[in-house]
Amino acid sequence: MEQNQRASITGIGSYLPGKVLTNYDLEKMVDTTDDWIIQRTGIRERRIVENGMVTSDLAVQASNMAMEDAGVTPKDIDMIITSTITPDYFFPSTSCQVQHKIGATRASAFDILAACSGFVYALSVGQSFVNSGTVGTVLVVGAECLSKVTDYTDRTTCILFGDGAGAVVVQKSQTKHEILSTTLHADGSQWDSLFMQAGGAKNPASLESVQQRMHYIQFKGREVFKSAVNIVTNMVRETAVKNNIELTDIGLIIYHQSNLRIIEAVMDRLDLPMDKTFVNIDKYGNTSSASIPIAMDEARKAGRLNKGDILLLVAIGGGLTWGVSVIRW
Numbered sequence: 001m002e003q004n005q006r007a008s009i010t011g012i013g014s015y016l017p018g019k020v021l022t023n024y025d026l027e028k029m030v031d032t033t034d035d036w037i038i039q040r041t042g043i044r045e046r047r048i049v050e051n052g053m054v055t056s057d058l059a060v061q062a063s064n065m066a067m068e069d070a071g072v073t074p075k076d077i078d079m080i081i082t083s084t085i086t087p088d089y090f091f092p093s094t095s096c097q098v099q100h101k102i103g104a105t106r107a108s109a110f111d112i113l114a115a116c117s118g119f120v121y122a123l124s125v126g127q128s129f130v131n132s133g134t135v136g137t138v139l140v141v142g143a144e145c146l147s148k149v150t151d152y153t154d155r156t157t158c159i160l161f162g163d164g165a166g167a168v169v170v171q172k173s174q175t176k177h178e179i180l181s182t183t184l185h186a187d188g189s190q191w192d193s194l195f196m197q198a199g200g201a202k203n204p205a206s207l208e209s210v211q212q213r214m215h216y217i218q219f220k221g222r223e224v225f226k227s228a229v230n231i232v233t234n235m236v237r238e239t240a241v242k243n244n245i246e247l248t249d250i251g252l253i254i255y256h257q258s259n260l261r262i263i264e265a266v267m268d269r270l271d272l273p274m275d276k277t278f279v280n281i282d283k284y285g286n287t288s289s290a291s292i293p294i295a296m297d298e299a300r301k302a303g304r305l306n307k308g309d310i311l312l313l314v315a316i317g318g319g320l321t322w323g324v325s326v327i328r329w
């Protein structure tokens with residue numbers, strides 16, 4: 001019996017910082033309007049850290065909830081994988097910070113960088129380690145403090161991003177939510193569609209890099225928008241074929257929350273109703289790799305996931321990277 005068990009999500013948690021930054025607040029900071037932001041993105045407000053809180057602090061809160069939900073303690077965790085583009089430090093990893101802060105003294109710890117697709121990438125790595133039998137219990141986290149790398153003088157980007165974290169525990173289980181398959185992709189030729197110019201080896205931090213505002217997120221919004229709609233639509237179709245399911249058999253699709261219009265365009269092309277997806281971008285904006293686990297936690301609390309449902313987690317982000325996980329709830 002034991003041998004038939006596959007990697008499953010056995011616990012979920014999420015955490016959003018308390019400070020709310022509304023579209024009306026942004027109207028006072030840059031030349032924008034609540035109406036423009038809602039029409040173009042679906043975002044009404046986002047959460048922002050304060051009082052010295054950093055990415056690992058958000059990750060710890062979400063992780064504690066996920067562990068409690070799974071009925072495990074920090075000492076049960078064998079491995080921590082955190083996806084983030086806003087680590088506490090360039091190195092060591094944010095996962096090592098989390099390991100230390102929660103007291104998961106037995107766990108190995110490392111980060112994954114796949115931008116907004118990072119949670120699906122990290123889940124895939126955790127799933128593989130558990131399915132191979134190498135480890136028993138993996139904590140997979142998506143956590144971001146995007147407010148730290150957002151240029152609040154640039155209206156084309158500052159309206160989009162927010163802070164938050166989500167976490168899951170991955171273990172073999174007969175009764176919990178089995179990860180049926182995960183597929184990952186990348187296209188590095190589009191590396192400069194969505195990126196941070198300085199801080200790495202190419203453009204180390206300097207007075208000039210700071211003066212030229214090169215340590216903030218930059219992106220070609222319209223290009224990424226078009227790529228996202230095409231890539232995500234094709235990915236969902238291919239996933240259905242590969243997993244031998246009809247699109248109408250899917251219980252719920254949770255997309256990375258980057259833009260409500262992208263989600264609507266994809267659902268329209270798939271000829272699926274919007275009630276087959278879960279949206280919370282209005283409350284949190286784009287939280288990069290945290291968005292999918294936060295949405296998964298809220299969807300289940302809202303009663304949107306029933307036992308046996310097929311759930312798709314679908315992400316696209318900088319790299320470009322994209323990926324999908326199929327889960328039987």
Ligand code: UT7
Binds near residue numbers: 157194223224225
């Ligand atoms: O998380 C990873 C994946 N991320 C994404 O997929 C994001 C994809 N891109 C997007 O979500 C959208 O491209 C944006 C929301 C970023 C922008 O929406 P858009 O409909 O593509 O607008 P645009 O960039 O084409 O700009 C239209 C106009 C421009 O003015 P002109 O040139 O037409 O006069 C912009 O200057 O809107 C202007 N604009 C704004 N106006 C008011 C840009 N930002 C703002 C703003 N407020 N905040």
